[in-house]
Amino acid sequence: MSRLQADHLFKVFGRRPDEAVGKLNGGIGRDELRADGTTAAVIDASFTVEPGQIFVVMGLSGSGKSTLLRMLNGLLEPTAGRVLFDGQDLTALSPRELRAVRANKISMVFQHFALFPHRSVLENAAYGLEVQGVSRSERERRAAEALELCGLAGWEKSWPDELSGGMQQRVGLARALATDADLLLMDESFSALDPLIRRDMQDQLLELQKRLKKTIVFITHDLNEAMRLGDSIAVMRDGRIVQLGTAEDILVRPANDYVASFIQDVDRTRVLTAEAVMTAPLRPGAGDCGCESVAPGTPVAEVCAVSARVPHPVAVKDDRGTLVGVVPQSRLIGFIGDEQRPPTACDRPGPQTEKEVAHA
Numbered sequence: 001m002s003r004l005q006a007d008h009l010f011k012v013f014g015r016r017p018d019e020a021v022g023k024l025n026g027g028i029g030r031d032e033l034r035a036d037g038t039t040a041a042v043i044d045a046s047f048t049v050e051p052g053q054i055f056v057v058m059g060l061s062g063s064g065k066s067t068l069l070r071m072l073n074g075l076l077e078p079t080a081g082r083v084l085f086d087g088q089d090l091t092a093l094s095p096r097e098l099r100a101v102r103a104n105k106i107s108m109v110f111q112h113f114a115l116f117p118h119r120s121v122l123e124n125a126a127y128g129l130e131v132q133g134v135s136r137s138e139r140e141r142r143a144a145e146a147l148e149l150c151g152l153a154g155w156e157k158s159w160p161d162e163l164s165g166g167m168q169q170r171v172g173l174a175r176a177l178a179t180d181a182d183l184l185l186m187d188e189s190f191s192a193l194d195p196l197i198r199r200d201m202q203d204q205l206l207e208l209q210k211r212l213k214k215t216i217v218f219i220t221h222d223l224n225e226a227m228r229l230g231d232s233i234a235v236m237r238d239g240r241i242v243q244l245g246t247a248e249d250i251l252v253r254p255a256n257d258y259v260a261s262f263i264q265d266v267d268r269t270r271v272l273t274a275e276a277v278m279t280a281p282l283r284p285g286a287g288d289c290g291c292e293s294v295a296p297g298t299p300v301a302e303v304c305a306v307s308a309r310v311p312h313p314v315a316v317k318d319d320r321g322t323l324v325g326v327v328p329q330s331r332l333i334g335f336i337g338d339e340q341r342p343p344t345a346c347d348r349p350g351p352q353t354e355k356e357v358a359h360a
C-alpha cells in the first residue's frame with residue numbers, strides 16, 4: 001500500500017467551486033474561470049508516494065504547490081478528490097481525528113521556521129513532542145537525539161538567535177524528526193538559505209533519509225533541488241501536474257515544451273547516473289580486470305573522469321561487485337552532445353592518439 005495517495009484532487013477558491021470542478025473536468029481553462037473571479041489552485045492532481053520515498057512537487061510561484069501540500073495534511077479541504085494516508089481517507093475524518101493524525105503522524109518544516117526566541121534549542125526541538133503530551137524527560141531525550149542527527153549536538157542549551165540561519169533551519173528539521181512522524185511535509189524548507197548552506201542541507205537530508213527512511217513530500221520552485229532530492233518529481237503548472245516521473249524521465253523525456261524549457265540549464269552530467277547511460281556488456285569477462293569501476297548511481301560527470309583513465313568501457317558494478325552494465329566512451333560523448341543517432345564508420349580507421357596506439 002502507498003503511504004500517501006492523492007486521488008483526483010481539486011481545490012477551487014471563490015464562487016461556486018463545485019460548479020467550477022465540473023467545468024474544469026469538461027475542459028475549461030484556468031484563465032476562463034479566473035475571469036469569473038474563481039481561482040482553480042489545484043486541478044485534478046493524482047499521484048502516490050511510497051514509504052521511504054522523497055516526492056518533490058516543483059513549480060513556479062502560483063502553480064499550486066502550497067495549496068496541494070495543505071490538502072495533503074488536511075489543513076485545507078479539497079473541493080473534490082481524496083487524500084489517502086496509509087489507506088485512511090483524510091477527507092472523511094472528523095476534525096478531531098484529523099488533528100490526531102496531524103499531531104502524531106505528520107510533521108511540517110517551513111521555509112521560515114518560527115523558532116520560539118525565549119526557548120532553548122532543545123526546548124524548540126522538543127516542541128512537537130510537548131504538543132503530543134510526551135513527558136519532559138522523554139521529550140528531552142528524543143529532542144537531543146534529533147538534534148544530534150541534524151548535526152547540532154552541543155547546541156542544546158543555546159538560544160535560537162545564537163544560531164545561523166542554516167542552523168535554525170536544522171532545529172526545525174530536528175523538531176520534525178523528534179516526533180517520529182512517518183510523513184514529513186517540507187514547504188520550500190531550504191529556499192531562504194544561502195546556496196552553499198542550502199546544498200549542505202540537501203546533502204544532510206539525503207544522508208538522514210538513508211538512515212531514517214521517512215516518507216517526505218518536498219515543495220520547491222528550484223528544479224536543481226528537485227532533481228537532487230526527488231525519487232519522484234511532480235512538475236506543476238497553473239494548478240496542474242504536467243509531468244510526473246524521476247529526474248531521469250524529466251531530463252531525458254520532458255513531457256512538453258514547458259518542461260523542456262525548465263531543464264535547459266540543468267547540467268545533465270551531474271544529475272543523470274551511470275545507470276541511465278550504461279549498456280549490456282558485449283564481451284564476456286568485461287569488468288573482470290582490476291581497472292576502476294563505478295556504481296550504478298555514479299553521476300555521468302564522474303563516469304567521464306573514470307572513462308578517461310581506463311582503456312575500455314567503464315564497468316558498472318552493484319554494491320555486491322556484480323557487473324550490471326558497461327559505459328563505452330562513445331556513449332558518454334554522445335550523451336553529452338545530446339546525440340541519439342548510431343555512430344558512423346570512418347573510412348580510414350586506426351589508432352589516432354598515443355593512448356589508442358598503446359592499447360591497439
Ligand SMILES: Nc1ncnc2c1ncn2[C@@H]1O[C@H](COP(=O)(O)OP(=O)(O)OP(=O)(O)O)[C@@H](O)[C@H]1O
Pocket residue numbers: 013014039040041059060061062063064065066067068221
Ligand atoms: N486562500 C486563497 N484564496 C484565494 N486564492 C488562493 C488562496 N490560496 C491560494 N490561492 C491562489 O491559488 C493559486 C495557487 O497558489 P499556491 O500558493 O498554492 O501556489 P504556490 O505554487 O505554492 O506559490 P508560491 O510558490 O508563490 O507559494 C494562486 O493563484 C493563489 O493566488
